[in-house]
Amino acid sequence: MASVSAVRQVLAARLETIQGLRVREHVSGEISPPAAAILPGIGTETSTGRPAIEYDKSFGRTAHKFNFLIKVAVSTSHNEAGQAALDSYLASEGENSIKESIERRMDALELDGDHIADYALVPGVVHYGLIQWGGVDYLGADVHVEVQAR
Template sequence: MQISAVRDAIADAARAIVLPAGIGKLTSLGYTPDAVVTPVFFVGEVEITYDRAMGRGLDELQFTCRVLAGRADDRSTQRVLDAMLSGSGQASLKAAIEAARGAPGEMALGGLADDLHLERVQGYRWYEHAGATYLGAELAIKVIGDGRT
């Protein structure tokens, strides 16, 4: 699997969410940005496990992504973040990202991987990014695919 292409495909999938009225669109990036405009989703760190199958047949990528909802210390920012972390609905990152799995028997992420799964949300808290503090959370996404490509 080509890591940069997988990162960009995850960001493209996340971009499909529809946030509540008045919030604007989600900025979605396949890399960790220097500065952010909220709400923002970005693909951060990656852990790679090679050779899950013989002959370089399967590698596993574990991405830690972040979503930062805003800087305001109020209920509205938490509600936006909660909507993005919900398991379903038009603002659900899980639903949008896992829609990129494709239909049964199809490759995920437009042919870049065998499968992906948003496994969990962790670290619902305040994050410092480029000197500012934002309410956000981390999303753990597992991607599996051919190690020979």
């Protein structure tokens, strides 16, 4: 089975194709927006409560689904420029689209030539508004990402 760490690395590599977005594979204490962090699981009060890993998603019990939250922070104020930036990250397509950067190639996800996962899908945004990061309020969103791995 692919590791959570390997899947997170592949997702980070895809997000790093968005110019100007500072991507972190883990949540750290301080950020400099615009920033995105990749978290396993979707279990916050504003989300669907899906587990980080759903095992045995195929008849042969070989496929597993990883659920991730990508926390995106753009601004410390709730203003038009911050909303425009956040909206561009949440668009279904475009050069800043998180969805497009992750789903751009629907083929297998690879890391250093190794097969990591069969596909990645961004089914939706589970929160839009003020988020707290390191004790600071930011305008941001939580993006749900599903990854199917063997």
